[in-house]
Amino acid sequence: MPSADRSAPSLAKDQTSGGRVAHWPVFKYAMRLPIVIWQGLFFIAPLIFMVAMSFFVVRNYRMTEDFVMKNWLKMMSRDYFWDSYALTFGLATLSTIVVMTVAFPAAYTLAFRVSDSTRRWAVFLLIIPFFTSYLVRIFSWYVILAESGVINAMLSYIGLGPYVMLNTKFGTIVGYMTLTLPLVIILQTFSLANIDRSLIEAAHNLGCKPWRTIYRVILPLARTGLIIAAVFCFILSFGDFVSPYYLGGSKPPTLPILIIDTVKSGQQWPRAAVVAVVMMVTLFAVAFAGIASAYRRRGS
Amino acid sequence: MNRDRLLKGFLFGYLALVFVFIFAPILFSIIFSFNSDRFPTIPLGGFTLKWYETIWQDPDVWEAARTSLMVSISVAITATCLGFATAYTDYRYQFKLKPLYLALILLPPTIPLIIMALAMLAWFAKIGLSGQVVSIIIAHTVLTAPFAMAIIRLRLSQMDASLEAAAWNLGADQWRALRLVIIPFCKPAIISSFCLTAAVSFDEFAIAWFISGLNKTIPVVILEIVTGNIDPQVNAIGSFVFLTSMTLVIIAQVVLMTKEKKEKDHHG
Structure with missing residues (x-):
């Protein structure tokens, strides 16, 4: 783990580096990843898709994926x-x-x-x-x-x-x-x-x-x-x-x-x-x- | 110092005027909801409850109220959980891409709602989620998670960092420490975050209007009535929405304030 936990006090780090807590990245990623996945899927993806959509075409009232200006x-x-x-x-x-x-x-x-x-x-x-x-x-x-x-x-x-x-x-x-x-x-x-x-x-x-x-x-x-x-x-x-x-x-x-x-x-x-x-x-x-x-x- | 008093008087008068401007539409909307004229003006018409009766008997309003309630509660739960995990990550860990990580989370409120509405409409249609209640819940969670994160992060910064470490030293693993130390400490912030995210979701209309399909929420119903013509029903629904949101906001504020005061008294 390259990331140092600067906000945690040193006595805790001593224990985490040797104890059973150390090799438990599950906790760390369970805290960190949900928001990344959520905002990635439902915030970034829609915005990117919208940019892509500006190049789509509408034929017979249906939108088709394409790349036209x-x-x-x-x-x-x-x-x-x-x-x-x-x-x-x-x-x-x-x-x-x-x-x-x-x-x-x-x-x-x-x-x-x-x-x-x-x-x-x-x-x-x-x-x-x-x-x-x-x-x-x-x-x-x-x-x-x-x-x-x-x-x-x-x-x-x-x-x-x-x-x-x-x-x-x-x-x-x-x-x-x-x-x-x-x-x-x-x-x-x-x-x-x-x-x-x-x-x-x-x-x-x-x-x-x-x-x-x-x-x-x-x-x-x-x-x-x-x-x-x-x-x-x-x-x-x-x-x-x-x-x-x-x-x-x-x-x-x-x-x-x-x-x-x-x-x-x-x-x-x-x-x-x-x-x-x-x-x-x-x-x-x-x-x-x-x-x-x-x-x-x-x-x- | 007569001039200073004059200046002070002027400034306070000005401040009062600004507050009048800000609260006039809210007050008038409540007053007009009890006013019998279809087009309310001064002098006021007679007192009436007919606008409330109209909405009370309107099955569409009930349906929308049910949808709104379900959406706000689900949004409050999801956004608060996501916000908590994110706030804890920011509090506890340092890592290389952290500025990008925080930007990703805090950005949504700066994008105009109408743009988010269009983007979400297209994206949900693409992934087969259009026109469902769950799409409104997802969209509102994106919007409100930053608020949840901010409220809980503020609370965490008041925490003594050695509390959690003490729990680890006493043999608790990280999950247990989270459950027994961090979450109880953050409880007031979690409750306020719950209330505030619910209130924001309860009022949001642009995205809900674009993506809700047939599952209208209360603000979408208001939007449709307003688009039609002048109808004081809007004031009656508006007063009801105001009451709901205010209750949530005041609970949030009182919970945060009393807790902080108690701690201050305790330490002082």
């Missing part, structure tokens, strides 16, 4: 695909900017202005939305934002509106925020709370103004965590189909909606696979760029 050429040459791509990328970028900006003052307050126990409670509250149905929350927004909905009813009391909020980009962004805001606040709060307080106090004592402290001290120190939060926000917004469909009106469709339309009406799984592969490549590029800039040394 037809699906790729077809999708790449269509304007609606690129419109959809630009829209999805733009919306996800906008969502990331909006959510990161909206979340920051909240995370700042939770990280620096409240007690530890209040922060723990706030984070617990922020976890709750993850376990409530996202669909139901979006349906709720649909009713709240509608032309005769709650917000417009309230606005009409002070003589405003009605405003059209459904089937607009505004609606889509509200939906994306519903999905990503709690997670982004949690990640931002943790990365801000981990900053060494004495550095902030030092800046303050040296006469640095609060805004400048945020810009010159806090943001650079929390950079890694903040970029990770932004990457998660982008990934979630980019891959979500519920908000652009129900709140954004889906005209034109975003890439996830394109996948659903292609699969549910017409059995064109290979073409849907092309869209999915393009999405994966985009997300890998964004995540990689994000991580590279998060760990890049300052000043280089």
Whole structure:
């Protein structure tokens, strides 16, 4: 066994090397292998198969395994695909900017202005939305934002509106925020709370103004965590189909909606696979760029 | 320091607004589930239980609830077992491909659900598992095992490494030490992992929608109602789902917190 058990204390190792426990790799592999087999069969294999599927052909409504470029050429040459791509990328970028900006003052307050126990409670509250149905929350927004909905009813009391909020980009962004805001606040709060307080106090004592402290001290120190939060926000917004469909009106469709339309009406799984592969490549590029800039040394 | 107080007031007001934004849809959904108007708005209509009665009498909803319950419980068991073995491996062993090993396990939550849904749909069709309840269980296990692993791994890092070694020195083999020392120590984390993975599975709709075939789960039924038209039934089902998930999450949280508190009191 080349692997040294570094976490086990030495007195245990003495016994394992001489005793009956030593030659029992069954235990070790019984712990280690199940997840490898499971994720290999049901996570990696499906993804690889999907990439392969983008080269299959559909004949007489049946998918046949093959290796042709037809699906790729077809999708790449269509304007609606690129419109959809630009829209999805733009919306996800906008969502990331909006959510990161909206979340920051909240995370700042939770990280620096409240007690530890209040922060723990706030984070617990922020976890709750993850376990409530996202669909139901979006349906709720649909009713709240509608032309005769709650917000417009309230606005009409002070003589405003009605405003059209459904089937607009505004609606889509509200939906994306519903999905990503709690997670982004949690990640931002943790990365801000981990900053060494004495550095902030030092800046303050040296006469640095609060805004400048945020810009010159806090943001650079929390950079890694903040970029990770932004990457998660982008990934979630980019891959979500519920908000652009129900709140954004889906005209034109975003890439996830394109996948659903292609699969549910017409059995064109290979073409849907092309869209999915393009999405994966985009997300890998964004995540990689994000991580590279998060760990890049300052000043280089 | 009047300016500081002003700033503090502003920040707390802002924080309150953000929480209002986050919880408004949940609260309104619960309020509207008791509201008699088909298209609810302000001022509210009368109080009614008819949406609850409608879903209570709907055999499709019952069927979906049964499927959802079976799926969540199976997912919770499988994901927690896999997560435990993985967390223990990470805690106990060092090996060359460990970063790759951990990446393999922790990656699924970063892949958009719609992509996983398409990939799983195609793969299950290929290996002859399409449209069955077991396919939903398998897919949700892939998705939730990382959460189980993370929760149990956190608990293991609180353990004194010499506990297990002491058990070996007293003559227990690794299986016995696992059963008598590690698992009892991890029990609160195992219970929370069980509840949280069940809650995630109970709410997941994208993958379930693609691969469930005729075996619809509750979120898939919601999705189909929502696609049709405005129907406050959704709020009634949603409140029921909310209640179920919240119960699970609160159990998970309370179990973890009381255990940690007890240990702190014990040591301190």
